[in-house]
Amino acid sequence: MDMETNTILLHDIYQTAYCDYKGIQPTLIKQDRRVIFLLPDTPGTYQIITEFNNNPRVPLLDYLTHLKKLRAQMISLRG
Numbered sequence: 001m002d003m004e005t006n007t008i009l010l011h012d013i014y015q016t017a018y019c020d021y022k023g024i025q026p027t028l029i030k031q032d033r034r035v036i037f038l039l040p041d042t043p044g045t046y047q048i049i050t051e052f053n054n055n056p057r058v059p060l061l062d063y064l065t066h067l068k069k070l071r072a073q074m075i076s077l078r079g
Contacts, residue, residue: 007038008045013074017067018052019045026070028077035074 010016016026016037024045027038039045
């Protein structure tokens with residue numbers, strides 16, 4: 001597999017959904033039966049990941065919309 005060095009590999013859909021909510025579009029790749037999320041390796045991405053780890057207050061329905069979108073993309077990629 002040819003992965004760029006300027007990406008962060010994430011396995012956590014909840015963290016990735018928060019990044020998507022904040023405007024960072026993930027790229028999904030399939031490795032065997034697993035789906036891995038690729039995010040740009042930028043200081044802004046790390047800032048948003050840190051923000052997620054500090055348990056931010058987020059409008060629930062907005063966050064769930066991004067989570068459902070990622071799950072649908074995962075299912076379509078696996079199929």
